[in-house]
């Protein structure tokens with residue numbers, strides 16, 4: 001069978017670099033009325049803004065106007081996703097790579113890297129720690145690009161991880177959703193990993209500036225094909241995967257270009273498939289061992305602007321901040337975000353082998369936040385955010401264009417809240433120690449009061465069902481969701 005987006009002829013670069021550069025240079029700072037109009041449009045319609053509008057937002061100079069952008073970013077997050085933060089952990093399974101991305105510790109020319117690929121048995125051990133000791137329900141599985149870690153390996157890993165069941169306090173704990181961050185693949189290969197139960201397929205374009213892209217990804221490597229990577233998500237949709245995630249690596253070039261590139265990418269997916277990205281990532285370049293590219297520094301102040309701009313520009317997408325960042329940086333952007341990782345280790349085999357010297361040598365870059373899930377949950381609770389272990393979307397058919405309508409209308413936020421409370425309750429029952437338990441229970445009571453008081457958002461039937469689920473979870477039943 002011939003697939004449309006396997007065909008090179010179909011892959012035209014839809015990122016208009018000249019237009020983006022023109023807008024960055026020539027967009028005027030909006031006055032207060034113009035600024036409010038753009039932000040209000042984002043808040044009320046929840047459609048992606050056009051790049052002319054985003055470029056105007058980027059031209060904002062005054063502190064007061066930026067504060068207004070930040071306050072809308074927070075409001076939009078709350079409207080679409082409520083006050084929950086979904087947590088996950090990365091599982092780095094292999095650092096062998098045929099590419100030579102100048103900025104990455106896994107690149108083939110980094111002769112100092114200690115290479116390793118986990119066997120299925122070792123992947124199982126990692127999943128056992130993540131599900132059984134820490135209490136994670138959602139993972140992102142990460143591999144370099146190599147024939148040994150292609151679709152069959154990834155599909156095997158998915159099956160292995162889903163098969164792990166760890167008993168704790170007489171209850172079974174397991175990983176319920178595995179997302180993948182891996183190289184671009186053909187439609188046939190993507191079908192193999194779809195079949196094995198992939199959650200979201202995540203590929204970052206790194207930079208949307210094609211000239212810079214070609215400099216950072218040497219010509220004799222597969223990753224040098226800018227368009228093949230740009231169409232990764234098109235092929236995923238063709239393969240039947242309806243949750244895709246985009247991202248750019250900030251610090252390779254001009255951050256303004258990347259924000260506009262991400263917006264163009266989201267709008268392209270909406271135009272062709274009627275569905276935008278499930279999530280958008282904005283990793284910032286970290287110092288990697290033996291890196292051959294220093295990049296450009298993105299200040300914490302600009303980083304906050306980037307995240308807020310993405311929030312208002314693509315209001316319906318989840319935004320993921322990671323432990324690459326320091327705790328204080330994460331705290332400054334978390335009001336705009338929907339997901340973060342916790343208890344993160346990025347060495348190959350690092351969860352089951354703990355922090356061994358060997359594991360550290362196999363990691364891609366240095367982490368900014370190495371705190372435990374428990375510490376992070378406590379901090380989020382202090383900030384008024386409920387930690388969610390929800391994996392419901394995919395299994396309850398709230399995916400693809402259906403979820404887009406729910407998100408844009410703000411209707412998804414009620415499910416986000418109910419599922420956050422239910423999955424948080426599960427974690428408290430199964431994993432919280434007595435110190436943190438009190439704090440978590442207090443937060444749950446506050447959330448329940450809110451659910452009870454909001455008759456417009458939560459129908460009587462919904463409330464009844466919620467309390468019945470809540471009761472069953474307290475009695476030991478698991479995996480009940482809306």
Ligand code: SAM
Pocket residue numbers: 103104105106142143144145181182183184203204206248249283284285286287288324364365
């Ligand atoms: N090999 C696959 C690829 O390149 O798409 C997936 C794995 S790669 C380890 C995942 C992501 O790590 C890349 O897409 C890139 O954005 C990010 N990354 C690479 N080097 C990095 C660095 N030095 N600092 C922060 N993130 C980095």
Ligand code: SF4
Pocket residue numbers: 097098099100101104105106107108143144145223
């Ligand atoms: Fe390999 Fe991905 Fe690192 Fe590039 S970014 S060297 S493709 S692991």
